[in-house]
Amino acid sequence: YLGKEWKNILLKNDFVSAIDSFFTKISIVFEILFGQPYSLSITLFVIIILWIFFFVEFNCCNFCS
Numbered sequence: 001y002l003g004k005e006w007k008n009i010l011l012k013n014d015f016v017s018a019i020d021s022f023f024t025k026i027s028i029v030f031e032i033l034f035g036q037p038y039s040l041s042i043t044l045f046v047i048i049i050l051w052i053f054f055f056v057e058f059n060c061c062n063f064c065s
Contacts, residue, residue: 020040033051
């Protein structure tokens with residue numbers, strides 16, 4: 001229930017709604033990069049955060065050595 005409600009609350013914001021609409025149109029990019037179609041969900045949010053975390057970690061190691 002809470003997962004659906006936070007989505008409804010976020011979509012009331014015009015900026016978030018516009019971004020959601022754009023990402024829905026390019027959903028195939030999310031399927032290629034993250035293995036999941038775009039949907040404003042906690043699961044996709046966690047997947048994107050993990051990608052960013054690993055990207056930053058691997059790039060920092062390459063610059064340090």
